[in-house]
Amino acid sequence: MLKYFQKKYAMSEKGARDLFYAILWTILMQLSFMAPVILGFKFLEENIQTIFNPANTSKPSIAYYVVMSVVLFLVMLAVSYFQYDSAYTKIYEESAKRRISLAETLRKLPMAFFGKSDIADLSATIMEDATQIEMLFSHAVPQIYAAVTTIFIMGTMMFFYNWQLSLAVFWVVPVAVLVFLLSKKFQDEMHQDLYNVKREISDTIQEGLDAAQEIKSYNREGTFSKSLNQDLDDFEKKMIRGELLAGALINLSYVFLRLGLPSVILYGAYLLSTSAISVFTYLVFLVVTARIYNPIMDAMNNFALLLYLNIRIERMKEMDKMPRQDGKTKFSPKNYDIEFKNVDFSYQDGVQTLNRVSFIAKQNDVTALVGPSGGGKSTIAKLSARFWDIDRGVITLGGVDISKIDPETLLNYYSIVFQDVTLFNSSVMENIRLGKKDATDEEVMRAAQLAQCDDFIKKMPNGYDTLIGENGEKLSGGERQRISIARAILKDAPIILLDEATASLDAENESKIQSAFSVLVKNKTVLIIAHRMRTVLGADKIVVVKDGVIAETGKPMELKARPGLFSSMLKAQYQNQ
Numbered sequence: 001m002l003k004y005f006q007k008k009y010a011m012s013e014k015g016a017r018d019l020f021y022a023i024l025w026t027i028l029m030q031l032s033f034m035a036p037v038i039l040g041f042k043f044l045e046e047n048i049q050t051i052f053n054p055a056n057t058s059k060p061s062i063a064y065y066v067v068m069s070v071v072l073f074l075v076m077l078a079v080s081y082f083q084y085d086s087a088y089t090k091i092y093e094e095s096a097k098r099r100i101s102l103a104e105t106l107r108k109l110p111m112a113f114f115g116k117s118d119i120a121d122l123s124a125t126i127m128e129d130a131t132q133i134e135m136l137f138s139h140a141v142p143q144i145y146a147a148v149t150t151i152f153i154m155g156t157m158m159f160f161y162n163w164q165l166s167l168a169v170f171w172v173v174p175v176a177v178l179v180f181l182l183s184k185k186f187q188d189e190m191h192q193d194l195y196n197v198k199r200e201i202s203d204t205i206q207e208g209l210d211a212a213q214e215i216k217s218y219n220r221e222g223t224f225s226k227s228l229n230q231d232l233d234d235f236e237k238k239m240i241r242g243e244l245l246a247g248a249l250i251n252l253s254y255v256f257l258r259l260g261l262p263s264v265i266l267y268g269a270y271l272l273s274t275s276a277i278s279v280f281t282y283l284v285f286l287v288v289t290a291r292i293y294n295p296i297m298d299a300m301n302n303f304a305l306l307l308y309l310n311i312r313i314e315r316m317k318e319m320d321k322m323p324r325q326d327g328k329t330k331f332s333p334k335n336y337d338i339e340f341k342n343v344d345f346s347y348q349d350g351v352q353t354l355n356r357v358s359f360i361a362k363q364n365d366v367t368a369l370v371g372p373s374g375g376g377k378s379t380i381a382k383l384s385a386r387f388w389d390i391d392r393g394v395i396t397l398g399g400v401d402i403s404k405i406d407p408e409t410l411l412n413y414y415s416i417v418f419q420d421v422t423l424f425n426s427s428v429m430e431n432i433r434l435g436k437k438d439a440t441d442e443e444v445m446r447a448a449q450l451a452q453c454d455d456f457i458k459k460m461p462n463g464y465d466t467l468i469g470e471n472g473e474k475l476s477g478g479e480r481q482r483i484s485i486a487r488a489i490l491k492d493a494p495i496i497l498l499d500e501a502t503a504s505l506d507a508e509n510e511s512k513i514q515s516a517f518s519v520l521v522k523n524k525t526v527l528i529i530a531h532r533m534r535t536v537l538g539a540d541k542i543v544v545v546k547d548g549v550i551a552e553t554g555k556p557m558e559l560k561a562r563p564g565l566f567s568s569m570l571k572a573q574y575q576n577q
């Protein structure tokens, strides 16, 4: 049973055990709530017998019923407390743990996962899905199991008491359940459909927010909001249509359930007229029938909710199954050479991006990755810091296979200066301090000076305390990159991954960035995606990448002298200048 819960509802072992206890206590609670009714009937039976049969002088003991009532009341209180504790407190604890574990999973997922499922979707899974599932396990699941068990127990007792009247009570249940199940398939499809549309809409909104600048600059606001409105309209129509149809089917099954009471009234009256049952039995069945359908309806409602949430649980299982990037957190490389040995890599199955890539980027050397666009330069640079895990071959840092090292530990050894610099809406000081959390203000300022940031920062209204706006929108491209270089200088990691700016910078910015680079790369292992002649020719080693394979490697002057891809690229660039 516990294993079943764990697997079916993607729960931890403790969570499954807590759910089991929550169900058990809910059953006990429902049974304890029935006990006073039974006691009441017993009391009535004894009194009615005295009314109908005056010869029977045995008086019921009032004291007995008073004591029993008090005892039952205390039992009900105690059981309710345990039910509440197990169904709410414990289940909410599980849910909090589930959120933390999802967040932990996210941290350990390879970057590849984030390409496929975007952030809006992931945060929806963590917050929204986890909240819905929390509700489900604290309310719906214990109630479904408890209702089914309680009704089974009550039904059996009633059949033993009077099987004919019990048939009149229960014939409606299988019919109603059948209609309900018929709607299940339809509801499943509808929910999956709606859920997908909803995800698409949040994706569109997220995309719109991310690309707000582009949408504005290309005057595409009208088109964007038109397509969003269209999606929202579709969603609304689908939802109304789905709700109406599902609602109609569910109501039909409720109508069947409601037919139970008239059946008991009519059939009971008939049995009474033939003296097959006593007035008391008739009364008992009328009272019970009036009450028994509500828990059945609740169970069906909860079951519908469970169907809806199945899709969410499946998605959580999907995330749990993703391969995680783990590894040792203790790591001491003997040097900072990066070596690729026969590395194969693909972003998607069937499309090989890198094919048997082998080269060494030596410590204290600048290794330049050059080659045509789309050849795989950025991929190589990112793989060297384990942004993704490779398909075949090995990448080592100081002789240690990086796939065996925890990604966060590994990243401590890298400074990454790419074009897509992420800046935060806080002060310039804090943005640079990101390179080294505990750096003093003096250290930050010194790094900024070395990265040639000092002059433009001092011109800002509040100097280092100026807020630089969401993603640094108040800064120019060259200034943003210099901030990111300052971060890297502050971090002072032994390996530098650099993506040289492709956008044309003005002469002043260009020369400042060059001097900032030269400070940054001193005595480091430098892997640079190079676009400019000056950088390419100044490198210690060139690795030419084309269509995912290494076309040539060597010193710049050697390659220049030799006919090949590099020399023809050089010629082409000179001709363009």
Ligand SMILES: Nc1ncnc2c1ncn2[C@@H]1O[C@H](COP(=O)(O)OP(=O)(O)OP(=O)(O)O)[C@@H](O)[C@H]1O
Residues within 6 Å of the ligand: 115, 347, 348, 353, 371, 372, 373, 374, 375, 376, 377, 378, 379, 380
């Ligand atoms: N996240 C990704 N998912 C799927 N495919 C990708 C991804 N990133 C890159 N690619 C593909 O991998 C191939 C190599 O891309 P990569 O960015 O490494 O080339 P590059 O040489 O750095 O190009 P450029 O000089 O234009 O930046 C390209 O075909 C690209 O479309």
